[in-house]
Each structure stands twice: as structure tokens, then as C-alpha cells.
Amino acid sequence: MSENEPTQLIEGRYRIVRNIAEGGMATVYEAVDERLGRTVAIKIMHTQLAQGPHRDQFVERFRREANSAAAIANPHIVQVYDTGEYNGLDFLVMEYVHGVNLRHEMNLQGTFSVRETVRVIAETLDGLAAAHRIGVVHRDIKPENILLNDRGHVQITDFGLAKAASQATLSSTGMLLGTAAYLAPEMIEHNQATPQGDLYSVGIMAWEMLTGKVPFDSDNPVTLVFKHVHEDVPPVSTVCTGIDPSIAAFVSHLTARQVEARPADGMTAAEELRQIAAKLPLEAWQYRLHAESEISDRTDATAPALVGRIGESVHPSHIADNPAPTSAMPPAPPAAPTTALETQAERTQVMGVAQSTAVSDQPTDTVIPTEVHLDGESAEKPSKHNRKPLVIALTVLLIIALAAGGGTWWWFAGPGSYWSVPQPEDVSCAADDTECALTGADWATYESLLKTAGVPYTMTQDYSDTVAEGHVISASVDAADAYVGTHIGRRSDQQLTVVVSKGVRMATIPSDILDATSANGKDPLNALKKAGFDKVTHDSSKDDYSLDVPEGAALTISPDPGTTLKHDSDVTITLSKGPKPVTMPNVTDMTKDEVQSALEELNLTANITEEYDDKIAAGKVISTSQEAGAQLKWGDSVDVVISKGPETITLENYVGQKASTAKAALEKLGFTVSVESQITVDSSKDKTVASQNPVGGTVVRLRDANGNPTAITLKMYSSIF
Structure with a gap:
């Protein structure tokens, strides 16, 4: 499978791109896993090994490599993805390492x-x-x-x-x-x-x-x-x-x-x-x-x-x-x-x-192909190296001198008494920079360095508008700023405190902020503050009256509720001033329809009832619950009584009925009744109504304009026998 050969597809999945290495056991190719769309390395056993007398040993080595690497989950181990056989040659599919x-x-x-x-x-x-x-x-x-x-x-x-x-x-x-x-x-x-x-x-x-x-x-x-x-x-x-x-x-x-x-x-x-x-x-x-x-x-x-x-x-x-x-x-x-x-x-x-x-x-x-004797003898026995006695002696003397003369100082006051804050790999320090900060260092990498160096530390997190998420914002020792090279006392229980960025703080506009019945809706400015917004614009001159939204609740907000954005993004809000104040109009002599229209124009609710009135014509206002000029506000209710005019009744025809019964019935209706006698020779009509005034069927007011009962006159037969 040379570079001059056409592109090959192994198992219908791995497309060979190029030959990248030749080893004693195998050839290595760069390939593309077309199923997963990723670059891989494929290691294919040499033909001469696959067909040679030691095939089983080399195949076992191939398969052991796949099984061993696949069983280990560690970022420092090259991963093996797949294994198989192609044209009688075993192969491994491995992670492609740049x-x-x-x-x-x-x-x-x-x-x-x-x-x-x-x-x-x-x-x-x-x-x-x-x-x-x-x-x-x-x-x-x-x-x-x-x-x-x-x-x-x-x-x-x-x-x-x-x-x-x-x-x-x-x-x-x-x-x-x-x-x-x-x-x-x-x-x-x-x-x-x-x-x-x-x-x-x-x-x-x-x-x-x-x-x-x-x-x-x-x-x-x-x-x-x-x-x-x-x-x-x-x-x-x-x-x-x-x-x-x-x-x-x-x-x-x-x-x-x-x-x-x-x-x-x-x-x-x-x-x-x-x-x-x-x-x-x-x-x-x-x-x-x-x-x-x-x-x-x-x-x-x-x-x-x-x-x-x-x-x-x-x-x-x-x-x-x-x-x-x-x-x-x-x-x-x-x-x-x-x-x-x-x-x-x-x-x-x-x-x-x-x-x-x-x-x-x-x-x-x-x-x-040489017999190797491991008992100390062979055809070629190696000579031992000169140990350079003088170098060794000087080294030993140096160590002894350090231990005897300077060990105490080194351990209790010198470099042995402290850790030095190491420099992150991704932070550059100028030669004359005596305060080289850790700001911007990748925390995952730097934490590994601290662990390797054995430096005691604690990590806290905070938001930052300038330092990317996962990178160091600042460092301190005993609340004092710490820099590259800062000493951390070994015997004073000091430790490095590192503040790591959580990125720019995000905030979400409460989804119920326009619901005046919710806690957030009742106090929207405080709700936005609690949500984490720092730039809330409330121009009170743009606040407006509202018939439905209580005073202090939000009328409008931009962006929309539920939007998530940076904490320092602009949020604009207008609040309700509540119902608008209005003055009760003079509705005297107005008709029912005129009163209703006048009150609705002021967003006042008219509760209209009707009553009989002996003086005020039907359809006219008798009374209101609020006097003209009273200070009200949108949504207030006003009780209004409209006249149905004087109360009337159609008289019944009582002629022929017993006078006493007729009189009682009329008085019960509220009339004043006077009875006059009329002589008759017919004893069967004795004590019955001979006539009435007004006559039956007449529509009669119960009271006059002054509220006095209307008088009804009955004439009653009186027998002379």
C-alpha cells in the first residue's frame, strides 16, 4: 500500500490518506474515519510478518496493544479506537496525535x-x-x-x-x-x-x-x-x-x-x-x-x-x-x-x-542471534566506567557542607522555609517585572503545576468582564496580592488563594416581571437588581397611568422577559403610575345615557339603579354617590339613581263589590279612600259600591307632586228597608 497506489477504503469506513511512518512491525497511515468524520492513524502489520513463522506472536502483540491501551482511561495514553483484519493483515485504528x-x-x-x-x-x-x-x-x-x-x-x-x-x-x-x-x-x-x-x-x-x-x-x-x-x-x-x-x-x-x-x-x-x-x-x-x-x-x-x-x-x-x-x-x-x-x-x-x-x-x-549468558560471563564482557572519584568526593563534600553549615538556615529561614509561586506556562513576565501577576493563566494547567510543585492552594470563583472563563483573575497570600515568585510560608500554614473566572456574569430578566400579581411584578426594579443587572434605565418621565397595572408595577421592559444577557447590558423599563386622577362631573338633569357616557369617558364605572320619583321626570338623575367636583381616579365606581317618574296604577273596577272590601284594597295600595252613601230600595245591593271616582280602568298616580296620597271616592248603596 504505497503512496502511489489509489486511495483505499478499509472495512468501508477508513479512507487511507497517506503513508506517514514505517516501523519494524507495521506501516502507519493517516486516514479518515468516514463514519465519525475524524482523522485517525491506522497501523497495518507488514505482510512479511503476517506470513512469517512468528505470525502468531506478532498478531498477539497487535491485539495486546489494542486491548491494553483501550482499557486505560487517561489523557496521557494514546487511545486505541478499533482493531480488525484487512487482506489478511491485522490493523489498529488509533488516536491521531499532532x-x-x-x-x-x-x-x-x-x-x-x-x-x-x-x-x-x-x-x-x-x-x-x-x-x-x-x-x-x-x-x-x-x-x-x-x-x-x-x-x-x-x-x-x-x-x-x-x-x-x-x-x-x-x-x-x-x-x-x-x-x-x-x-x-x-x-x-x-x-x-x-x-x-x-x-x-x-x-x-x-x-x-x-x-x-x-x-x-x-x-x-x-x-x-x-x-x-x-x-x-x-x-x-x-x-x-x-x-x-x-x-x-x-x-x-x-x-x-x-x-x-x-x-x-x-x-x-x-x-x-x-x-x-x-x-x-x-x-x-x-x-x-x-x-x-x-x-x-x-x-x-x-x-x-x-x-x-x-x-x-x-x-x-x-x-x-x-x-x-x-x-x-x-x-x-x-x-x-x-x-x-x-x-x-x-x-x-x-x-x-x-x-x-x-x-x-x-x-x-x-x-x-547470539547466546546471552546473564551470569556475568559472555564472549564480550563490558568494562565498568571510571567513577571519577574526585567529582564524587567534591559532590559529597558539598552536600555535607550544605547540611552541616547551612541546613538549619535553609530549612527555617532560607528557601526551604517557603514555596515560591510558580510562573504559569501561558503568562509572560518581563525581566524587570517584579510584580508579574497570574492574571489570565489557564487554571486547569496552572492547578496541575501547583499540584506538581506541592504548593498549597485554595480556589474560589468569581465573575469577570475581562478574564475568560476558567482563567485566573487574581491571587493572594494572607489577603495580600500574590505574584510570580511570592513566598508562601511552609511553617505558617500559608496558602495561595486563587480566584478563577466564571466568565462574564449573565443575568435573566424574570419571566413574570410584567405580572403585577407576582413578587417580581410588584417590585420590578428590585427584581432586576436581584437578577444581577447593573444597567437598568428607568426614566420616570416616560412612566404612564394605567387602568389595569398598579402603581409601581412594570408597564414595558426591553429586552423581553425571559431574555438572558450580560449583567452590564442595557435594560429599559417603564413603570405604571397607577389609575389617573379625575374629577366627578355634574350630572344633574342628565339622562341615563348621558350619565353613562360622561362617566365612561373618565374611566369611571357607573352603577345605575332606577327609582320612582314624584317630582323628577322619568329618565332623569335623581341622585349620585359622588358629588360634582369630588376627586376620583380611573376605575372608581359611582352609584347613580335614575328616576322612573311618579308611581302609577290602573284602578280596578270595584262597582258591585262590597264597599268595605273595595276600600280596604285601595287603601292597601296607598290611596286615600272616602265613602259616600247612595239610597236604594233594593236591599240586595246594600253596602255595595254603586260608583267610584276615578272609574275603574283609569291610570292614577299613587301620590301627587308633594308626595300626598291620591284620593279615591266610592259611593255605596244604602237600603231604606
Whole structure:
């Protein structure tokens, strides 16, 4: 599958884009996962391995890599997404990492500062801690497998040699896989893979970062592995004579020859490093070895070197020719990104523990068909390095002098008595800036730095109009502003207080603010204040009267209720002045319709009733509950009585009825009744009404204009017999 071949689609999903690396076991391609629309790296086993006599071993390595990496959830582990078989070749689909590997950075920089080294080693240990926690041992830690992404963070790749700790032996294959310069003694001598073996490799890697070379080197891999088995790794301080003793001791702890002399696993080592970093003074972080140009022999771990600290004048000619890098590691990645897989720069060594045969067509891997005796004898027995007794003696004397003469001062009054506030990676400080603030630093990254350095801190959050969410607004120690380099007392329980931005404070206009019956609607200005708005415009000259909205409630608001916006956004509101005051009009002599119209025009409610009135004509106003000129307001009610005129009745015809009955009935109606006699000879009509005035059927007022009852006259028959 060369670059000249047409684009291929694997499993109908992964479209090959280009060949990006060739390794001893596989070819690596950049591809696009068309199902998820993301860029991935695909590692496809070489044909000669898939068809060779050791196919099962290499397939197992492929599948182990997928299973091991997929089981670990950690940002410092390259993720494996998928695995499968294509045309008889096993493949892995992995996370595409933009960046370079650590070997690339080593080739560029030569040596690293303590700060750079600790950061890389701490993140590597964090990734290994996650692997060790679930019982997975990597077994092939080396700079080629430590990727530095475009954000400068570590991602560990190539778990092809990884295996569960409970099954950590290579005797089943009879082959020893790994890079010789980083192999732990127990892996070489006993085929035993342990978490401590990973830590040994990390320690060798740290040794190389600090010194610019590995502690043991040889053109003959057999000699090299014998050195690991039979010689102690020299203290890094034998090369970096000015390095902090605690850092040198930590590297020695990782590279101890005996398994039990190393930290138990990645978690333990990471915690040990955190405790050491917490006590490092600023000068120790800045330490960096500047090796002279003539030091090119990588076989002598104790070769002398010119030592200095970043920013110090070490040697004029050396600085002119080899200026110390001052930018934080890593530098900007190259145009073509490196993926999380094997590259042509890898030098994986394959060594037979007993007698192995060569694996054909593996230009970047080496098989040593030589019987290796691990009992201290072989055809080529390595000689031990000169330990440079004078250098060691001077170093020991320096440490003793420091402990005896200055230890007390250092611990109780000097740099050992405080932590120094570290500088965030994303904050620039001018050389003459004595108050370099932490403002703007990314909190997630800076918190990791504080944890690594062991600086005690508390974090609070607040809103900020100028500092983005998740970034530092300010810092203080004991309520006083803190800057880069500010001291935090170790024995006074001081701590760094960091205020982190929650971004611009947002506020929401209450959705019920126009509901005058709600709590927010009754006091809208206070409601907006409680909601967090700082720029509320209320122009009282634009307030207006309202028949329906009580005084003080909101009439209009802009933006609309329920809108969420920045706390300092403009909010405009008008309030109700309540019902408008009006004057009761004079409605005397008005008709019912005229009264109703006059009151409605003033938004007054007319409660109209009608009554009989002996003086006022029907339809005219008799009385009102409010006198003319009274001060009212919109919505008030006015009771109005309208005349129905005088009360009348149609008289019944009582002629022929008993006079007494007729009289009683008329009086009950409110009339005044007078009875007159009329003589009759007809005894059957005695005491009956002979006539009435007014006559029956006449409409008669009950009262006159003065309110007196109307008189009715009845004539009654009186018999003479």
C-alpha cells in the first residue's frame, strides 16, 4: 500500500490518506474515519510478518496493544479506537496525535531543564499510574514512545509489548523485546516485566533528558544489556554537578538495580515526585546542564560537562556558540505531525534470551542471534566506567557542607522555609517585572503545576468582564496580592488563594416581571437588581397611568422577559403610575345615557339603579354617590339613581263589590279612600259600591307632586228597608 497506489477504503469506513511512518512491525497511515468524520492513524502489520513463522506472536502483540491501551482511561495514553483484519493483515485504528516524540525534542535541545524534565516525567508517570492501576505493564518506555502533542503534553504510545502484571514473563516466546538502552535488569536477566521495570525505563529517560545521553551506551547491544544487569546507574549528579540533590536522588530511586529498591508502581513514583517538587526552590527548577560541544562520546556516563543555570553567564564562548534555549518545552511542532505510532527513528531491539533466529525484513528492529549468558560471563564482557572519584568526593563534600553549615538556615529561614509561586506556562513576565501577576493563566494547567510543585492552594470563583472563563483573575497570600515568585510560608500554614473566572456574569430578566400579581411584578426594579443587572434605565418621565397595572408595577421592559444577557447590558423599563386622577362631573338633569357616557369617558364605572320619583321626570338623575367636583381616579365606581317618574296604577273596577272590601284594597295600595252613601230600595245591593271616582280602568298616580296620597271616592248603596 504505497503512496502511489489509489486511495483505499478499509472495512468501508477508513479512507487511507497517506503513508506517514514505517516501523519494524507495521506501516502507519493517516486516514479518515468516514463514519465519525475524524482523522485517525491506522497501523497495518507488514505482510512479511503476517506470513512469517512468528505470525502468531506478532498478531498477539497487535491485539495486546489494542486491548491494553483501550482499557486505560487517561489523557496521557494514546487511545486505541478499533482493531480488525484487512487482506489478511491485522490493523489498529488509533488516536491521531499532532506533535512530535520526545526523541525529536532530545535531538533538538540536547539537554532539558529540571522544570522541563519534571513536567514530562510527571505526566509520563501519571499515564503509567493509570496502566499500573489496572495491572498493565508497558514494558517498552523510551523517548520514541513518548509523544508530545501540539499542546506540549505527554501521550504514551505503543502498548504492543504491554502485558498484565500477573502474566508478566516473556518465556513463552523465548524472545526479549524492547529497546536495550532502557531495559530494566530483571527484564534482561529473568524475562520479568514489572511496574518497577517501567519506572526504571522512565528513570533512564530522565537521566538522558538531564544529561543529554543515556548512562550506558555501546555499539554492541549485548555489552549494553550486561551493563544494565551488572552495573548501577551512576547518579545523575555525577554529570549534572549543580542539580538539586532531591532530583538526583529521585532519578537514582527509579533506576535502582534491584526491583524492590524502586517505587512500587507509577502511582507511588508520581506521589514521590510531587512531594519533591513541592519543596524545590525556584533556582532548582531552572537548573540546566550545558554540555560542551566536544562532549559527543555517549559511552561515558560520568563525562565532565560545563554546568550552569538558565540566565547565568557560564562561558562566553560557549554561550555564543550554543545559546541555552529559553522557551518552554516543547517548541512549535513541525508542519508534518507525528502520530502515536512507531517511526523510522525507533530503534527497538529484539534479543534472544536463549538462541533466536533472525526475523527477516525488519530493517529497524534487531535480532541478536547470539547466546546471552546473564551470569556475568559472555564472549564480550563490558568494562565498568571510571567513577571519577574526585567529582564524587567534591559532590559529597558539598552536600555535607550544605547540611552541616547551612541546613538549619535553609530549612527555617532560607528557601526551604517557603514555596515560591510558580510562573504559569501561558503568562509572560518581563525581566524587570517584579510584580508579574497570574492574571489570565489557564487554571486547569496552572492547578496541575501547583499540584506538581506541592504548593498549597485554595480556589474560589468569581465573575469577570475581562478574564475568560476558567482563567485566573487574581491571587493572594494572607489577603495580600500574590505574584510570580511570592513566598508562601511552609511553617505558617500559608496558602495561595486563587480566584478563577466564571466568565462574564449573565443575568435573566424574570419571566413574570410584567405580572403585577407576582413578587417580581410588584417590585420590578428590585427584581432586576436581584437578577444581577447593573444597567437598568428607568426614566420616570416616560412612566404612564394605567387602568389595569398598579402603581409601581412594570408597564414595558426591553429586552423581553425571559431574555438572558450580560449583567452590564442595557435594560429599559417603564413603570405604571397607577389609575389617573379625575374629577366627578355634574350630572344633574342628565339622562341615563348621558350619565353613562360622561362617566365612561373618565374611566369611571357607573352603577345605575332606577327609582320612582314624584317630582323628577322619568329618565332623569335623581341622585349620585359622588358629588360634582369630588376627586376620583380611573376605575372608581359611582352609584347613580335614575328616576322612573311618579308611581302609577290602573284602578280596578270595584262597582258591585262590597264597599268595605273595595276600600280596604285601595287603601292597601296607598290611596286615600272616602265613602259616600247612595239610597236604594233594593236591599240586595246594600253596602255595595254603586260608583267610584276615578272609574275603574283609569291610570292614577299613587301620590301627587308633594308626595300626598291620591284620593279615591266610592259611593255605596244604602237600603231604606
